Amino acid sequence: MDEALRERIKATIESHKVVLFMKGNKNFPQCGFSAQVIGLLKQNGAEFRDVNILADAELRTGLKEYSNWPTFPQLYVDGKLVGGCDIVTSLNESGELKSVLGVAAS
Amino acid sequence: MIEPAEVERLLRGRFGDAQIELVDLTGTQDHYQASIVSAAFSGKTLLEQHQLVYGALGSAMSGAIHALALKTYTPEAWARVSGGSNGRSAT
Numbered sequence: 362m363d364e365a366l367r368e369r370i371k372a373t374i375e376s377h378k379v380v381l382f383m384k385g386n387k388n389f390p391q392c393g394f395s396a397q398v399i400g401l402l403k404q405n406g407a408e409f410r411d412v413n414i415l416a417d418a419e420l421r422t423g424l425k426e427y428s429n430w431p432t433f434p435q436l437y438v439d440g441k442l443v444g445g446c447d448i449v450t451s452l453n454e455s456g457e458l459k460s461v462l463g464v465a466a467s
Numbered sequence: 468m469i470e471p472a473e474v475e476r477l478l479r480g481r482f483g484d485a486q487i488e489l490v491d492l493t494g495t496q497d498h499y500q501a502s503i504v505s506a507a508f509s510g511k512t513l514l515e516q517h518q519l520v521y522g523a524l525g526s527a528m529s530g531a532i533h534a535l536a537l538k539t540y541t542p543e544a545w546a547r548v549s550g551g552s553n554g555r556s557a558t
Binding site for chain 2: 394425429430431434442443444445446447448451
C-alpha cells in the first residue's frame with residue numbers, strides 16, 4: 362500500500378472518536394450487516410461518523426490490508442478497530458458496547 | 468462461490484483440532500456461518516480470533532465468500548455457552 366493511502370486511511374479513522382466504514386450511509390445502509398451495526402450504534406446513543414466504502418474503491422481495498430480485516434462494516438473507536446457486525450453484536454449482548462463506545466451509562 | 472468442503476479444508480488447515488460447524492446460509496455457497504471452537508483462540512481477543520479465521524481463509528475472503536457470520540470460542544468459553552442453552556445463537 363502506498364504511503365499516501367496509508368496516511369489517508371489513518372486520518373479518516375482518527376477523524377472522529379467513532380467511525381463506521383460501511384456499505385451505504387447511515388440513512389441508507391446498503392447491506393444488512395451495516396444496517397445492523399447502525400441500529401446498535403443509534404440504540405446505544407453513540408455519535409459517529411459514517412464512511413461509505415462503496416463510493417471509494419481505493420479506501421475499500423486499502424482498509425482491508427491496513428487492518429487485516431477483509432469485510433465491512435468495520436467499526437473504529439479512538440483510532441482502533443473494534444470489529445465487524447458479529448463482534449459489535451456480541452459486545453452489545455454482553456453489555457460492553459456502551460463503554461467501548463465511550464457513551465456514559467444512562 | 469466456494470464449496471463448503473473447501474471452506475472446511477481451509478479452516479482445518481489452521482485449526483486442526485477444532486470443532487467446526489459450517490452453515491451455507493443462502494444455499495448459494497457464498498454466504499456462510501461458521502462456529503469454531505479451538506484452543507488456538509485462547510488468550511486472544513475476539514478481534515484477534517476473527518483475524519485468525521480470516522487469515523486461514525485467505526484469498527477466499529476477497530471474492531468467493533461474500534459474507535461470513537463468525538462465532539469463535541475457546542474450549543472454556545464454549546463449555547460456558549453450551550452449558551444450558553445454545554449460547555447467543557438466537558432465532
